Amino acid sequence: MYRAVVLEPEYEGNAGFIARLVENFSIDELVFVNPGCEFGEEAEKRASHAKERLRSARVVEGLDRAVSDLDFLVGTTGIKTSDDNVLRHGITPGEMVEELPNDADIGVLLGREGKGLSNKELDRCDLIVSIPTSEDYPVMNLSHAATVMFYELYSSHTSESNSQPSSRERREVLENLFKGLTERLDWNETRKEKTVRAFRNVLGRAYTTEREFQLLLGAFREMKTEGEE
Secondary structure: OEEEEEEOOOOHHHHHHHHHHHHHOOOOEEEEEOOOOOOOHHHHHHHHHHHHHHHHOEEEOOHHHHHOOOOEEEEEOOOOOOOOOHHHOOEOHHHHHHHOOOOOOEEEEEOEOOOEOOHHHHHOOOEEEOOOOOOOOOOOOHHHHHHHHHHHHHHHHHHHHHOEEOOHHHHHHHHHHHHHHHOOOOOOHHHHHHHHHHHHHHHHHOEEOHHHHHHHHHHHHHHHHHHHO
């Protein structure tokens, strides 16, 4: 489960945009902490077809109420420092998805428009993420930063569901079929072994959909059958 936690939003337009993003990228829950604005006409206009997401969002007092039941909390910062403040040295959103635990309730904490998250608030987070931006203008608009974060989470989720690393069993089926094809080639054994090894390496690195596996399997089987005729 993913929860977007927006700390003390100041502008209702941003609140509406984030509600829309929550809908766009299938974030499960939206919580606003101590909002400094009302969510009126401007917020609903920005939410567009995600008005219900905005209306159903929880509004709570204090960060504890928004995150205390989560298993894992990701904080965001746009402030980069050159000193030893480790809380301001975050990983990228792409690196974030590799670090997140599976089957956990995860929160993404988005800071205030004006000053982001304090060191104390970042210290509560299990992971700190900083979006790479130009050094000339590093701080992003709140809703733009949310777009990048939510996209990475959604992209990671859909990749896992639609494209999986080849299992050992599947790799062996394809490898054996490929090896059988190389046996028909007028090559020395060393070249054949190296070619099969190269094919194995490619399969080991590959993320294949069910459709891709079936296409490769069908092609290899047909080539094998035709060669035996």
